Amino acid sequence: MIKAITGTKDILPAEISKWQYLENLLRNIFENFNYREIRTPVFEETALFARSIGEETDIVSKEMYTFKDRSETSITLRPENTAGVVRAFIEQSLGAQQPLNKLYYIGAMFRQERPQAGRLRQFHQFGAEALGSTSPLLDAEMIQIAYYILKNLGLRNLVVKINSLGIPEVRENYKNVLRDYLKDKKDKLSEDSRKRFDTNILRIFDSKIEVDQQIMKDAPLLIDYLDEQSKNDFDVVKSYLTKVDIPFEVDPALVRGLDYYTKTTFEIVSGSVGSQSALCGGGRYDLLVEELGGKPTPGVGFAAGMERILLACENEKSLQLPEDSxxxxxxxxxxxxxxxxxxxxxxxxxxxxxxxxxxxxxxxxxxxxxxxxxxxxxxxxxxxxxxxxxxxxxxxxxxxxxxxxxxxxxxxxxxxxxx
RNA sequence: GUGAGCGUAGCUCAGUUGGUUAGAGCACCAGGUUGUGGCCCUGGGGGUCAUGGGUUCAACUCCCAUCGCUCACCCCA
Missing domain, CATH: 3.40.50.800 (Anticodon-binding domain)
Known part of the structure; x- marks a missing residue:
């Protein structure tokens, strides 16, 4: 018997109504915020992802479905959709038609990892990108949209985590500070973290290993080294969230795994879905468009995992769907x-x-x-x-x-x- | 890539210290008098016990391998 590929799932008629419910709900909310849907191809030239997400990231270095087509072009099934949307934005000159583009998407993404609860090889994300403004109001708006969607699904067990990574110069400067701090403690770190010391030192904060956490507990924090602008923007984000009654935690250890982030990053985690608890994540990426060859254009966005969200709904029994008839x-x-x-x-x-x-x-x-x-x-x-x-x-x-x-x-x- | 657990009907699971025709509930199908559902009753179909090898007089049960699934690590949505 031929079976579905590992990590892929059939969505059967018996469970389709919750997908449709989710899709209707999120479309409705995106439209309330005046976002327009964009659909980009599920596969792109491999270089797009390598350049945007980052050569050294786990996604690019070990999780992508990459193959050569018949004309020997290296193709990759999209592991996320920001790169594709930005590519389309540049290629179709969307920035020339209006100064700010507010876009949303829904679709399948692909990453070759070992499946587990809330993790599949083909999975579905919805998300948004706002291209053309540095306003921190948009950073906060992203969090607000994601939060509204999750709340409207009846989810309760949510924590909004935010952080700021500052501008690149600040981050480079801070990395040196962190390197100094860790220099004489390096030997005590776990093997993984010692590796990260050279490749991506910020991610040592992510480590769940006891010894690493002990050492990082007293480490200097990026947030204390922010430039004026990043600091002010971050304050605006926090004020906005407070005004619209969205509870949040500042998590200085929130370092997202994609290279393109600058300034605000955020994540919404659920306590109802097991180990893979991030329902959504995002942040600002003011340099990405330029890096991909477009005119310098600031951007901010987020992506949310639909399977994880529906899993949370299931576990919290938060959806009351009308009976089919x-x-x-x-x-x-x-x-x-x-x-x-x-x-x-x-x-x-x-x-x-x-x-x-x-x-x-x-x-x-x-x-x-x-x-x-x-x-x-x-x-x-x-x-x-x-x-x-x-x-x-x-x-x-x-x-x-x-x-x-x-x-x-x-x-x-x-x-x-x-x- | 690493580790742990689990594979018996479409689904959820029973199956004695290895012992003869492998069971239940749900689902499915048909019937319970001429043309009327849900509930209930009766009956029926459906399994190479994941696959391959081994031990044994005898294997669903014990051992090994393979495949698959699940969960966790890494990382992420």
Missing amino acids: IDVYLVRIENGLELDVAEIASKLRREDLQCDYDYLNRSVKAQMREANKYNAKFVVFVGGDEYKRGELSVKNLSNGDQQLIKFDDTAALKQLINN
């Missing part, structure tokens, strides 16, 4: 009327009624059971004496009431059903 199920009560049933069904469907009937030649009892299974509001019986008289029996399945209507009177039927 259809308006009408047609029951054929004598043989030979198959085409008549089909004809009535197509009339009702044209009248915008959800309608179905039996295709398996089943007994009346079985058809009734089917109607019940589909949670049909009404059953229309086709056949018998009343049919010969040009009438149909219509039964309300919730209360059992039954009445006759004229065969051609779909308006009356519709009225009956909609009441």
Whole structure:
């Protein structure tokens, strides 16, 4: 038997309604904030990701689905969507048409990691990018949008974490400070962290290993070395969040794993989903557009993992989805009327009624059971004496009431059903 | 890439210290008198016990390998 690739999942009809619910909800909120949807290709030239996300990051160095196509071009399935959106922004000159572009997206992303709870190889993210302004109001707006979406899904167990990484000069300067601090303690660090000392020293803060945490506890913090502008912007972000009643924690150890971030970074974590607790993450990337060859354009954005969010909803039982149902199920009560049933069904469907009937030649009892299974509001019986008289029996399945209507009177039927 | 746990019907799981035709609930199908559902009752279909090897008179049960799944580490959404 051929099975789905490891780390991929079928989303079956039985669970599709929560996906659709989530998608409708987030579209609605994005539109309230005046974001427009953008759809970019699921694969791009490999160099795009290498240059934007960073050659040394885990994503690029070991998690990408990369292959050569028939013309020997190196292709990569997108591991995230900021790079693609920025590429499209530059290529399509979106910045020339208006100074600020507020964009959102929904789609599948791909990373080749070992699957676990809340982690798949093909997974889905929605997210937003605002390109063209350095205003910290947009940084805060990103957090607000993400937070609203999660709150509107009924999630409770949330923590918003924010930090600022400052401008690159500040960060470089701070790295030296950190290097000085760690110089004589380096030997005591874990092996991984010793490696990070050279590759990405900021990430030693992320370490969950006891000895590392002990050492980092007293380390100097980037946040104390911020330049004036970054500091002011960060203050604005905090004030805004306070004004709109979004609780947050400043987490100086929040160093995101993608190279392009500057200034504000944030993450929203849930206590309801197991070990992979980040439901969403994002931040500002004022240099990325330029690095990818566009005119210098500041940007800020976030991405959220849909599987993780739905997992949190599941665990908190926070979604109350309406039961699936259809308006009408047609029951054929004598043989030979198959085409008549089909004809009535197509009339009702044209009248915008959800309608179905039996295709398996089943007994009346079985058809009734089917109607019940589909949670049909009404059953229309086709056949018998009343049919010969040009009438149909219509039964309300919730209360059992039954009445006759004229065969051609779909308006009356519709009225009956909609009441 | 590393580690741990688990693979018996479509699903959730029973299956005695290895012992003869492998079970239950749910789901599915049919019926419970002429043309009417949900609840209930009766019956039915469906399993190479993940795969391959080994031990044994005998393996779903013990051993090994492979594959798959799950969770965790790393990192991230």
